Amino acid sequence: MKVNHWSLPNGATCVVADIEQSTLTCIDFWCKGGSLYEMKDQEGMAHFLEHMIFKGSKNLKEGEFDLRIESLGGSSNAATGLDDVHYHVLVPPEKMEEGLKLILELLLFPKIEQDAFEMEKEVVLEEIAQNIEQPDEIIYMKLLKECLTPHRYSKPILGDEKTVKSINSKQMKLFHKNHYVGKNCTLCIAGELPKDIYSIINNSKLKELKTIAEETNISSKTTFNKGYKKEKIPRLEGGRILKAWKLHPAKEQVLILGAEIAATMLCDGKSSLIVKDLREEKRIIESIDIDLQILEEGGLILLDISCPQENLKIAESEINKILKELNRGLITHKDLERAKKLVINNIYFGLELSTQIASALGNQALWGRHQSILKSIDDISYWTTSRLNELIFPLFDPENAFTLIAEPEK
Template identity: 40%
Template sequence: MPLPAESPEIFPAPHSSNLANGVRVVSVDQEQAPVVCLDFWCAAGSRTETAEESGIAHFLEHMVFKGSGQLAAGEFDRRIEALGGSSNAATGFDDVHYHVLIPPEAAHEALDLLLDLVLDPRLHADDFGMEKQVVLEELAQSEDQPEEVAFQRLLALACPGHPYGRPILGDRQALLDHDPQRMAQFHRRRYRAENCSLAMAGAVGALELERHVAASALVTLPAANDLIEDPGGAPFPSLHLQSGRHDLRLPRLEAARLLMVWEFPAAADLDAIAGADLLTTLLAEGKRSRLVQRLREDLRIVESIDLDLNVLEAGSLAMLEAVFEAEQADQVEAEIAKVLRELADQLPTEQELERARRLVSNGYRFGLESASSVAGLTGHQGLWGRLTPLNHPLELLAGWSVERLKEQMLPRLDPDLACRLLVLPA
């Protein structure tokens, strides 16, 4: 007797629309969610900065919370907390986003507060000076952490001349030179309609939030043809990773590290990203993964080994970090290269592939249980013009076979194509 077919997974469907000025608005109704997440995205990450604007995207993220034309410094946080909510923000290479978690009954008020804060930051000179010191201290702390110094050096070596090779926190001298006028100019250039999206997820079905958005400050955001030329908005250079081997010695480094990075397809290639995710998981997620099994469980020559995929718009980066005692450096480097080269002859088994597929798929499913994760996912997709059904990544994962991985993904992890940085205690 044949087994019954599995019922197809049912996910809430994202609803997308564009305001007249081009802002993309996405909503996902999760009826059982106890909260609503409002997530504003803007293509204003560090790669959109000119040379003199180094660090200004992240600095602006700080300044946004210092008040707006209608909100005093600290008032936004106080009012959101009084409504029972919380807020946060993050700046990356490609984009920045600001999100609020709020009870459904307070969503309309929270949305107005969020948009006022993000679209009309006041950039008061006194607040600017104080927050500049906060950002400079954040940079100093980063420069005082050997692991972070090594990571930044790797990116600089791998991506010379590319925005991904520069720290998001910026250059110290450029930060010292920033003033409110320069920041306001950056905000006017980048925070415009075609560069923005708004996602709303959670128990939004009965709230008519889309109607509220259509009458909000978001509709007044200028479009491209209303603004000056954007020198930071020129087509971004394609990523061409520079391979090679380098050494670095750092004081106060507790254990040696080998860092390796490879170039992978850009974020827009959703199918390739699914394959890359499977491959990195197969190699370094869990005790039974190839690299962890060999170097940590069998040979016991590393404390840890990780391989993560950083999905980026100009080209993604697969980054490996192995931590070990300095005297093991040569053996660790040789064994990593051996495992990666063996992949071509000792292909992943179907069991290994299914294990990786299960890990990636389950991680994605768990994320869909959270309103904040769904808003983050769909807001990011809406920003970059590739909104898909929520089950689409699972369908892409199902389409990858061992043979496809061999042909399309394994060659990308050739050790000779990597930029390698051996970091030893000074």
């Protein structure tokens, strides 16, 4: 696989990955336009705009984009995150140029017409209403609010009913104008590519992105609040223990890799430390998961345990005990080698499809991390038990966490 990066005069970054004999080619457009960039009282704007992008452009009627992509034998999707938003289309290689024209037309020149805007606002509000009824979502948002306030990362990506209702189409057009500009955007295409791919991209409508964006006063450092709280959650089945710790910013790739290795040793598979002790042997928990929320300004390590409500107290005590003793010889060289192998496998599994490759390369390029897509595999060898003891296990100290104990509301 050959990967090349370059920039257009307007600052837009371009990445291509030539994958010979790939059955499908992915066109992935990334923008620094996630919920981090929303103004106060306009939370939900970035996600709402993602909806409106698909409602047509200057030269595409509502619904026309989807029909034309489908006629090419392709599909499309989009996702809004805290830091960024991305849109992709997947098409047969011979239809790549037409697919690129369609997605750039849609993204760069959205109509945002008033009637469609008001109708889609109701769709977004219904999505919010459904979301806030889900116990998992309630718990997650309470945790973010407690440990990250006042940073914008503490706000829900969907916004809430009040903020979304207050957004008007003029504000949305301004948000698009200010953020969908050259220096904030990356186009990544992965798959079997035509020989004139560079000419196709350089002469595409991507060059019409404006150069200058209005500067937004975005904080450059997350806050993290330690603490402890108990909550009653409607419709929750059983008890939940959630812990959050501060994680390094996304640019600290080697340290994040170390945290991933540690999380794998703790709870990935029956032989992992916590699963083996608390689920397989003592049988006091039902499940445990550790997720790394990797964010540009500083992310989170999120631990989530499900257990019978009557086991909450003992489960929390046992978890804290294990976490406290991590750097006291609990982890063996055999545990480390097993975890490294699983992490390497996950990296390879996550790069099997053109969509996965385009997403990984596009995100890296958007944030200025021009490195080999497999660099993490080379970095694995850096991690030894002594380095984990020194640099990673202290991150998991219960005293540095925000802990949320969730119980069913009677």
